[in-house]
Amino acid sequence: MSPLTSLSYSAAVVLQAVSSGYVYGFDIMDVTGLPSGTVYPALRRMEQTGLVASSWEDEAAAQREGRPARKYYEVTDEGREVLAEALKRYRHMERLLPEASRKTGPATE
């Protein structure tokens, strides 16, 4: 079974959000309006199937802000293919999310 067939609508929305630059869990919730109980399992599943990959942001930068380092997600090559396929299916989805500003990107960039 290809990942595409198992990609639910909410997972596709989460993937689209990550692809649009909303790379942290809570930011994804904000922009998609999905609850954390949906967003996180979707991220875990997609990470397990290799559609997204996660990394930790720079520790020093986080400490300057007085908080632990956050985990951010990126769309893999396979994830991009699957997303392109999903966008064909859910045509209206592309216009659903605003393009994120570069500022909200991970500190490593």
Next chain:
Amino acid sequence: MRQRPFKPHLWLIAAVSLIVPRRFREGWRREWEAELRHRENLLLRWHRLGPKSTVELLRRTLGSFMDALWLQPRRLEEEMFQDLRYGVRMLLKSPFFTAVAVTTLALGIGANTAIFSVVYTVLFRPLPFESPEQLVVIWETVLARGNVEGTPSPPDFREWRARAKSFEGMAAFYNASYNLSGAGEPERLPGAIVSADLFQMLGVKAAVGRTFLPSEEQFGAHRVVVLSHGLWQRCFGADERLVGQSITLNDQPHTVVGIAPKGFGFEDFAAGGDDAELWTPMAFAPGDRYDTRGNHFLRVVARLKPGLTVAQAQAELDVVTGQIAQEVKENSGIGARVVPLREELVGGYRTALLVLLGAVGFVLLIACANVANLLLARTSARRREFAIRTALGASRLRVVRQLLTESLMLGAIGGALGLLLAWWGVKLLLTLGPSDLPRAAEIGVDGRALAFTLVLSVATGVVFGLLPALHTFNFDLGGSLKEGGRALSAGRRAGLLRRGLVVTEVAMSLVLLVGAGLLAASFWRLLKVDPGFNPEKLLTAQISLPESRYPRTSPQQAQAFYSQLVERLEVLPGVRSAGGSTALPLAAGGWGKMLSIEGRPPAVSMESVPVVQYRQVTPGYFSTLGVPLLKGRFFTERDAGEAPPVALVNEEMARRFFAGEDPLGKRMWMGPPENLLPPGALPPGFKFPLLTIVGVVKDVKHLGLSQQPGPEVYIPHLQGLQETQRGMFVAVRTDGDPLSLAAALRREVAAIDKDQPVADVSTMEQRLAASLSPARFNMLLLGVFAGVALLLAAVGLYGVIAYAVEQRTHEIGVRVALGAQRKDVLGLIVGQGMRLALLGVGLGLAASFGLTRLMSSLLYGVEATNPETYASVALLLIFVALLACYVPARRATKIDPIHALRFE
């Protein structure tokens, strides 16, 4: 930041993180905390951090529970994969151990599944009839003949059916054969004549058309037939329009009224004969001599009323038969016996199959004990590994689970291979198995056997995995590490367990060997039995002339047919001689007839008249079969028609009826004293012919090599009785391969009567082999099981001793260093093994003594407690045990003391 006063979301994360699998826990908590803290910081910066936003944060945090739940399956999955990966690595690391364990299990499971498939189908699978548990068979019993089960006469059957109230229905049938002609090559088909309600009583509906109507049991309305599904397809192209049309059976037109459903075969169950291909209703012409109380040939099946037991039905039938006996003089002493149908069908095979099932169960137990032993030894050897894993933080449960996983893997691989073996084994069983095994066509590795295998392999895996696993709980971990894993004693209890297992294995294999030995001795004795004739180079066949062309009223026609056939056969090239008989050894046929001897006090009642076997033979029959003449003369061509009636008797007859006298010249008749017959029972003017005994022939084992022949009378076929004239077996003694003359035999029959089929063409050696096949089957199977068991026990013993040698390397090194000789070491090790072996042999002998009694009905000429068999089997086992101990003991003698001591 932790000093901030009220942060329920962070507490919640800390709490939920406890259920996150340990592998992910740290990262998971950091991710959630970082997000929450980042959000707090933002809210703080925007001066929005109030109670409202705190509640919102808490609401979002609740989703972490879903997140943690979603991670649960990966906990198992990951650890399971770890266990599996690790298990595969461990199994591959010791390929010898793995191969032995898997093979052992595959043999045990495979043999078990194969035997289970056969036993289940034959003994336990419900019969393919409606409510089969209500079906019974009813036999007639005759007090004067020891109440052995016999067949009732048609009038008796009708009385039972009319009077007994315990039955929903009662039906009768008898086997018959039909010549199907008119369409191409004539064919002889096995069939049955049945009472009209048989199908209905069994709950069987026709696939096409209908079964019989009660009115078709009336003579005149009876020329109808139901065909088997197979015959319909084979000969009539499965044409539904056949129903309602007429076909020619035994030269009479019969209307096809229906086709039986596929797979329906009743006679195969009830009579152990061929599968019937067609059925016609039972109807007797008025005055038919078959339809009298003197002719006992019906088989009766009945269906009990729901809720009634066999015992209740039996009690009622006892009353009914008692009443009939009071009303009808001929029936005095005649009773009936009710036997459940299943019991009737498989009765003869029950013991053999249950013995095999028990034997194969033993093999599986031995296999399991062996694998358990192997695993125990390995677990002991791996103590250090487990100690390290536990020290590094693995829970004991985890170690146990690892062991169980390995055991289950062995069980699964063994189970899969075993299933393969079973599939092959069932095929082999059916090839080797006796030809008359009931329900053989239904046997195959089915879903149930598959389930059985799976349960077996899983249970085996758990059982033998758990023993060593439980053992690991007794570890003194620190001790294991300090000892460097080479403990002097790997747990007294484990050692005891392993020795106990080996003793059990040896004992169980001894029981199997004794069983196999007894069967082999029986078979050997059977082979040496003199059949009373020479079975080599003998072609045999059966011919049944139809009533329509060879009427009972003019027996000369049938007599002429056989005389002519024998003459034609004898002049064929490659034929030495030919003969015919109404009954052939090891084939069906034969009639029982009452006997009265001239000059003896006549029998006082009908049931005290002796019954002997009666055969009609052509003059050349005895010399063709090679039956020796002991006294007097054989028949000649002159013993015909008007010549004085003569007879030959067998040794048993001479012994039983003419003890101390010369039977030659004595006269007798085949019937009761005439004063016992009711008036009018015989045609006016009829007198039983007085036969003069002209010779005595050797006993022939007609019923099988293990059956003692009863008294037998032979009559020349040209002087034979009318009703037994038409069906005969022919036997041809050949120079070369008998089967090469089969075509010529058919040709000669066709030359006399082109519509006459020939049936059951086979050599006498084939018949002999078929008659021996149940005994051969039992012997071969039990032999194979015993061989496997012996091998497994030897491997088990070897394993224990080899392990002991390994453990005692240091001790042996010290002994050698102190001056022990090679033979001392050898004696030490072999002695240790032989103590176990001898204990096993002792227990096994005692168990055999008790268990082999169960199979005494399978034995011939050997007592179940035959001392020679016990002794030779015990010696064989001791020899094998010595061998199994010697190999590791020899290794022990090669221990270099310096090397052994440096180990410490």
